[in-house]
Amino acid sequence: MADQHKKLAWITGGGTGIGEALALALDRQGWQVVISGRTEQKLQAVVAKSQQITYLTLDVTDREQSQQVFNTLCDTYGLPDLVVLNAGDYTPMPLEAFNLDLIYKLNQVNYLGVMNGLAPVLPAMQARGSGQVLLMSSVAGYRGLPDAAPYGASKAALINFAEALYMPLKQQGVMLRIVNPGFVTTQLTAQNSFKMPAEITPIQAADRIMDALDSTSFEITFPKRFTYILKMLRCLPYRLYFFLISKITDK
DSSP, rough: OOTTOEEEEEETTSSSSSHHHHHHHHHHHOOOEEEEEEHHHHHHHHTOOOSOOOOEEEEEOOOHHHHHHHHHHHHHOOOOSSEEEEEOOOOOOOGGGOHHHHHHHIIIIIIHHHHHHHHHHHHHHHHHTTTEEEEEEEGGGGGTTTTTTHHHHHHEEEEHHHHHHHHHHTTTTTTEEEEEEEEEETTTTGGGSOTTOBBBHHHHHHHHHHHHHOOOOOOOEHHHHHHHHHHHHTTHHHHHHHHHHHHHHHO
8 A cells, every 4th residue: 555645646648748747746746656558668667767656557448447457556555636647649630631540549549548547536536525637638629720630629528528527526526627738749749740839848748737736727728828829719700710720820
């Protein structure tokens, strides 16, 4: 059993990118951290950077395995104070490369993979009457963007889902929150062929999340100088929005 005096965090997609950076940041702040992911070597590489972080391998698209890993987590360490459902995938899809397999794949990971994690986590936290869950979405979920249809749609679904459950869960002591980053330098965003505005590192992203952990706000978004521009675009009527996006993206 974990040290009962330490706060416990569980992070999916913890082997790279924001998940890795956040795990290490929480570890430095004295949290007991358990990371999960499909690739054991990546998880071991993160664990090697700390004496406290441990791991449980998990494919978030496997519904039964998600339940089993959560059961093992609770039996070994206890029910987490913080769960970060961060595992995600991204591949651009221009219209001329419409790919139904890709659409299914991104939905399985980015949306249904999160649901597989929420299914065991929420009832346990509701029964305890406390806990915080962060869903890793994206500003791409605000409105449709060229070449990002399957990715943006999966992230928009997360935002909508979290909005629907935020208030009833909050009344039960459980904070369900959404994280909407802008462009973060990762292996996934390296696929983009355009210059990414206001790009930040995973470490910077993790710092922004750490700063917001004690907040009760629904959304954590950064870098705000960029994401708030996208928030304003979300409020525009379609005719003006499509006009501006076509000018900005040349699509």
